[in-house]
Amino acid sequence: MYPPVWAAASARHSVPLERLRLFRGLKGQFLKEINCMYAVTFEHVNKRFPGANYQALDDVSIQIEEGEFVTILGSSGCGKTTLIKMVNRLLEVDSGRITVMGQDICGQDPVSLRRRIGYVIQQVGLFPHMTVEENIKVLPRLLGWDKEKADAGVDEMLSLVALDPKEFRGRYPAQLSGGQQQRVGLARALVTNPGLMLLDEPFGAIDAINRESLQNELKRIHSGSKATYLFVTHDIREALKLGSRVLIMDQGRVIQYDSPRHILDHPADDFVRSLLATLQTGSDSLVDGEGI
Numbered sequence: 001m002y003p004p005v006w007a008a009a010s011a012r013h014s015v016p017l018e019r020l021r022l023f024r025g026l027k028g029q030f031l032k033e034i035n036c037m038y039a040v041t042f043e044h045v046n047k048r049f050p051g052a053n054y055q056a057l058d059d060v061s062i063q064i065e066e067g068e069f070v071t072i073l074g075s076s077g078c079g080k081t082t083l084i085k086m087v088n089r090l091l092e093v094d095s096g097r098i099t100v101m102g103q104d105i106c107g108q109d110p111v112s113l114r115r116r117i118g119y120v121i122q123q124v125g126l127f128p129h130m131t132v133e134e135n136i137k138v139l140p141r142l143l144g145w146d147k148e149k150a151d152a153g154v155d156e157m158l159s160l161v162a163l164d165p166k167e168f169r170g171r172y173p174a175q176l177s178g179g180q181q182q183r184v185g186l187a188r189a190l191v192t193n194p195g196l197m198l199l200d201e202p203f204g205a206i207d208a209i210n211r212e213s214l215q216n217e218l219k220r221i222h223s224g225s226k227a228t229y230l231f232v233t234h235d236i237r238e239a240l241k242l243g244s245r246v247l248i249m250d251q252g253r254v255i256q257y258d259s260p261r262h263i264l265d266h267p268a269d270d271f272v273r274s275l276l277a278t279l280q281t282g283s284d285s286l287v288d289g290e291g292i
């Protein structure tokens with residue numbers, strides 16, 4: 001039995017309390033729906049390039065939750081680049097639908113869509129006649145940032161990618177190593193703090209030592225943000241090490257989309273098993289955050 005004063009209070013508030021519970025239930029449901037919002041979805045997406053007798057993408061349907069680091073893995077020509085170039089509309093779907101943050105991208109202006117999505121490629125694509133600072137400021141300028149904010153952004157991003165701003169701000173791309181150029185490419189893509197980053201084999205041309213340190217930097221940067229990353233790679237060790245989820249493709253189709261641990265423990269088919277067979281040893285340490 002409640003003490004009399006509590007019982008009286010409970011009786012007095014019985015109707016409002018019920019309403020409160022109902023409101024809390026609805027609020028919980030609402031929050032759950034917001035939390036489950038997908039950063040990117042593909043719904044039955046198809047793509048065949050003109051003249052080709054095969055599908056570059058064949059009925060691709062996946063849902064990518066906000067904050068995931070998705071690594072996209074598969075043999076050469078399986079459609080990895082095509083898949084991510086469709087997200088920022090560098091390529092258009094033949095049929096199907098892609099949404100970014102809940103919005104169908106086909107109704108959106110491609111230029112403003114691209115300005116909201118970070119894009120990093122293997123060739124880096126820094127402007128050779130611009131300094132590091134000017135390269136990083138390209139998008140902030142287009143977005144109309146004032147000088148103070150853009151200067152602060154340059155310094156913050158260079159520090160984030162482990163380059164000393166004082167030393168590197170004024171250098172030209174030709175005065176940087178391949179690894180340093182890739183770091184500047186990352187800084188340039190990250191400066192506007194995009195909620196979605198597309199990275200197409202960004203470390204493909206970098207030697208093993210620099211590659212490992214860049215992987216570690218990127219993992220750290222991602223874990224300090226709420227952004228969603230889609231990262232294309234040929235390298236299964238890189239895919240398992242970086243991905244919170246790994247998307248495995250073959251001949252334009254999605255074969256498996258799962259956590260690295262689940263892929264290691266439950267490969268979907270012989271193709272995935274054959275990819276895993278290329279790993280020598282130590283695959284467990286990859287997915288437990290112990291590095292390669």
Ligand SMILES: Nc1ncnc2c1ncn2[C@@H]1O[C@H](COP(=O)(O)OP(=O)(O)OP(=O)(O)O)[C@@H](O)[C@H]1O
Nearest residue numbers: 049050052056075076077078079080081082083234
């Ligand atoms: N612009 C294009 N015109 C015609 N065919 C294309 C074009 N772009 C890609 N393809 C073809 O579509 C298929 C998928 O290409 P995609 O670049 O997406 O593969 P990928 O998995 O990224 O390959 P890689 O790992 O070698 O970069 C390939 O067979 C490729 O030859």
